[in-house]
Amino acid sequence: MPIIPIFQSKQSGAGSEAELDRSRLPRHVAIIMDGNGRWAKKRGLPRTAGHAAGAETFRTIATYAKDIGLDYLTVYAFSTENWKRPVEEVSAIMGLLKKYLLEAIGKMEKDRVKMKFLGDLSPLDDELRELCRRTEEISTHYEGCQVNICLNYGGRDEIVRAVRAFAADCAAGKADPAALTAEGFSEYLYTGGIPDPDLVIRPSGELRLSNFLPWQSAYAEFYFTDVLWPDFAPAELDKALIAYQSRSRRFGGV
Ligand code: IPE
Numbered sequence: 731m732p733i734i735p736i737f738q739s740k741q742s743g744a745g746s747e748a749e750l751d752r753s754r755l756p757r758h759v760a761i762i763m764d765g766n767g768r769w770a771k772k773r774g775l776p777r778t779a780g781h782a783a784g785a786e787t788f789r790t791i792a793t794y795a796k797d798i799g800l801d802y803l804t805v806y807a808f809s810t811e812n813w814k815r816p817v818e819e820v821s822a823i824m825g826l827l828k829k830y831l832l833e834a835i836g837k838m839e840k841d842r843v844k845m846k847f848l849g850d851l852s853p854l855d856d857e858l859r860e861l862c863r864r865t866e867e868i869s870t871h872y873e874g875c876q877v878n879i880c881l882n883y884g885g886r887d888e889i890v891r892a893v894r895a896f897a898a899d900c901a902a903g904k905a906d907p908a909a910l911t912a913e914g915f916s917e918y919l920y921t922g923g924i925p926d927p928d929l930v931i932r933p934s935g936e937l938r939l940s941n942f943l944p945w946q947s948a949y950a951e952f953y954f955t956d957v958l959w960p961d962f963a964p965a966e967l968d969k970a971l972i973a974y975q976s977r978s979r980r981f982g983g984v
Pocket residue numbers: 763764765766767768769807808809812823934
């Protein structure tokens with residue numbers, strides 16, 4: 731008998747014929763966009779080609795998320811740990827981000843997807859930071875799906891920053907440690923004001939969070955797939971959403 735990892739039996743939809751019920755979508759879906767390098771390697775291409783293909787997949791999935799009516803889509807684009815990669819790969823990723831944002835700004839009035847950046851943008855170069863700022867500013871008033879791009883984001887770094895900000899407010903007499911609640915603390919995170927993700931998806935076969943939204947995904951449902959991010963078509967998102975719809979979320983109750 732083949733050994734089937736326990737997550738496989740639980741995460742697929744109840745019967746593979748299950749259809750997506752668009753009236754019961756999760757409000758917030760978060761995706762770790764992983765597998766670009768392996769996608770390129772399989773094709774004998776440089777890793778950068780995988781990142782370029784991954785950026786196109788992001789464009790398609792963001793538009794699809796808006797079309798089906800998700801309220802929030804949060805994607806992991808570059809982690810605080812990704813600086814460990816060769817400098818050439820990091821600059822290629824940053825270059826692709828600039829290219830992507832320039833194109834997105836050009837088409838913004840048509841696509842009308844609201845974009846926000848989560849993470850410490852201060853180490854990015856001026857041009858990229860300015861593109862992030864403009865993208866957020868132009869899309870502020872758009873209605874519909876909000877797409878959050880996690881850039882130089884790390885969950886632990888986010889929590890430490892939040893603790894520092896809270897401690898500073900306490901020192902300034904603006905906050906009271908004894909009155910702090912989990913909800914109140916959440917407001918200090920990059921995701922302040924954004925509901926927690928209902929569903930976290932990780933393509934590429936890895937079964938870990940890699941420092942992605944550890945606080946916010948405390949009660950999220952998880953969906954893992956071997957599909958590599960550049961191959962993650964809207965049909966793959968449907969599969970994850972169908973699996974989500976077959977779960978029973980109890981939040982500790984019955
Ligand atoms: C994800 O793909 C993109 C980033 C982390 C920036 P990877 O580059 O991690 O692809 P693999 O995991 O090596 O296949």
